[in-house]
Amino acid sequence: MKLQLQGITKRFGTFTANDQIDLVVQPGEIHALLGENGAGKSTLMNVLYGLYEPTEGTILVDDAPVAFKGPGDAMAAGIGMVHQHFMLVPVLTVAENIMLGAEQTSRGMLDLRRARKLVRELSDRHHLEVDPDAKVEDLPVGIQQRVEILKALAREAKVLILDEPTAVLTPQETDHLMEVMRSLKEQGTSLVFISHKLREVREVADTITVIRRGKVVGTAEPTATAAELAALMVGRTVQLRVDKEPAQPRDVILDVDKLRVVDAAGQVLVDDISFSVRGGEIYAIAGVQGNGQTELTEAIVGLIEPASGRVVIDGEDVTEDTTYDILRAGVGYVPEDRAHDGLVSSFSIAENLVLDMHDQAPFGGRIQLNNKEIAKNAIARVEEFDVRTTSASAPASTLSGGNQQKVVLARELSRPLRLFVVSQPTRGVDVGSMEFVHKRIVAERDRGAAVLLVSTELDEVVSLADRIGVMYRGAIVGELPPTASAQEFGLLMGGQQGDTGDHDTKESA
């Protein structure tokens, strides 16, 4: 099936998410849509899948124009989608999820037997092992993704859209997904592969279309180098490496000793973690999202109470201290979800810049705020951190992701820090700001602070850190130097110690 987009434009109010996009997906090819976070890839695919109606433009299926009123129409036309956030109902079983919306019934009752059979057939044919009677919420994310793919295949999708499918996968799971994609292609399915990861796109795609700020900026062959693609994607040649001097470690500033965090349900989230970070070095925690990194940082800055263990900063046990006191002790904290935890989005930029200092001179005292000083501070910080805004009194919510992150950084770095805890510093941040953020982090290290960096982006970790601990299921399963290979990281991130990889290939649903 040939799929063609002609002049697709999608506007939300004054914001143009997609601007005159042309795209042709040939039958039986893997067409990669490469672009940064926020470039408009997902919007485009939601238009294609009938979730959004395009403001302008036409979609052609086998050269005939179609208009999708909803996903049902898109599916009927043979378009299937694997969403970035899975569209699976957690409490239903695999078979129920796959039959949903296209249920077979016999005498008015659901024909679950047929659904199970269908699941088994499809999973055999495409080598996507899955138990049809398992509840989706009990399945690991990698398997849930298989269910999503099977769901689309069960609807006889001729074109399968995969929206950032590797974001939640380990390197090994990613490799498996690539195999699945190739085998689907061989069986005649066209695939649209949305990603911002150059390596994956180059590995699997037949054609690459690059999107930047809602526009198609070019197409490339998979033989193009990573640097060429990156340049297309960000619009200029960027430095993929961070320039930094070798670290000059000093005394230990942060010492984490057998820290353990248990949630209300009794699940161990942080499992006996011990490490220390010296002044003048960057210690990074790598790992796939959701392996306890969030809880680790929150426990260190006192946002959640650890079940046992100690956090020591500059020789002082701060485990029992409040977050307020910990920040006073010279800790800067950039939370991973800046829009939610890092900023009060309805407050002005100026107010956000003094959130943690509003009760201190010169910004205020016990009762009154000194708005003049707050405004003065804002102007200085906006200038220093190159925050792109029309006014410092604009609400933080009006800023782009990168600029919001600069505001958080500006606030945290405007105090003299001993320890700087930064979580996912460049998530949703454009490449221009990314460089800036990285430079500031390195500068903080060179000033002598201890930096604890938590990131799921391996590239970022490798280029910034001096030492790297890999977290898996709540524990640090290994430490590696930044020079270690991606393979070594991948194994640790998947929970396998390098030398005992014997159960590596076994997979059971």
Add this chain to the structure above:
Amino acid sequence: MSAPTTDEELVVHHKVVQVGPSRARQTAVAIALIVIGLFVAIVLASTGTHPNAKFGFDAGGARVHVPTLSLPEAPFCIVVGALIVLAGIYHLVRGFTPAAMRWVGSAVGVLFLLAFLAWAGTGGRTVQFTSLLQQGLFLAAPLILGAMGGILCERSGVINVAIEGQMLAGAFAGALLGTVAGLFAGIVAAIVVGGLLGLLLAVFAIRFLVNQVILGVVLNVLALGLTGYLFDAIMANNSNGTDNPGFFGPAKVPLLGDIPVIGPVVFDQNYIIYAMYVIVIVIDVALIRTRWGLRTRAVGEHPQAADTVGINVLRLRYQNVVLGGCVAGLAGALLTIGSVGAFTKNISSGQGFIALAAVIFGRWTPRGALGAALLFGFAGALQSVLSFLNPPLQINSNLLGMLPYVVTIFAVAGLVGRVRAPAADGEPYVKGSA
């Protein structure tokens, strides 16, 4: 603290570990069981006024006579108490699985109730066991139907706090139309009016995204005010012509109605209650086994997922909310043409809220809600039965009326575990907002 949503994602060869109730809770439940058992075996066993308690099993109209049972109260209570203590000790040492605990909990509840009745029956009067159950089911019926109305709504993701109002309006319409055009017209009217209130709820909740809890409260006030006003305007001065519908009396099912105990309880009730049996069974089966049920569950849990497979989320919600209103309206009809045969102001008197509680305590399942509503109904019947008996210690009936709710709270906290609503319950669905 954010939950590790993807904690298990990397583990291909691991099973997800179910975290059971904590050790502390298990101990607390076990100790509670032991205390209850000791109370039965010591206090209830030793304070009976007469050695024997009489249980009668006959109820009006039964053809088969069941002899009155004379039970030695003290030994009975000691045995029952010992059983409960044993269950407690087992739970303390080995621990029941959550699934088994649900059965054990129910069994302990029934045993305790029997021991309590035996104790109360030592006052010299016979405990009319069958009519107690019959009365209990009768009192539970409006709660059961109301709860079914709530479940229809909430499983598709719309909170229905307006059950009370729907029942009240149904009760009024049933009485009015029942008088003017006959009892069956009354039933239809109750269903229609309940459905209309459901439609109102649906339009504001789904179309205009009004907060559903507040909306429900407002609809209740609306129903209360409107029926009160109409009662004054139409019924108060002409009660014979407008508020005298008569009522559906018990209609015994041939043969089945003659089964001892079960017959009078289950098969000697009125038509609306028979309809209720059908409704409960249909909803229970349909929710799990039919296309409608699967879609309803999907829409209540993850509407966007349903939308992406081409299900019309809003239409299904409209449909279910209106249907739920209809069922709640029928529940209202039970209050007038199903029992007393007249409407009075605020005749529902909070039963819609009890029905809502039954929905929640029943974990949004038809069976669970049925169980909870039955518990509430039987507790109500027990209250009236106790006033006829002459128990060794007179218990204030208000305190007794409180008991089922206290028991439910403990049962839910201790035995059932975390109550989980449909994930999208109360969340309006707006296309493309996620």
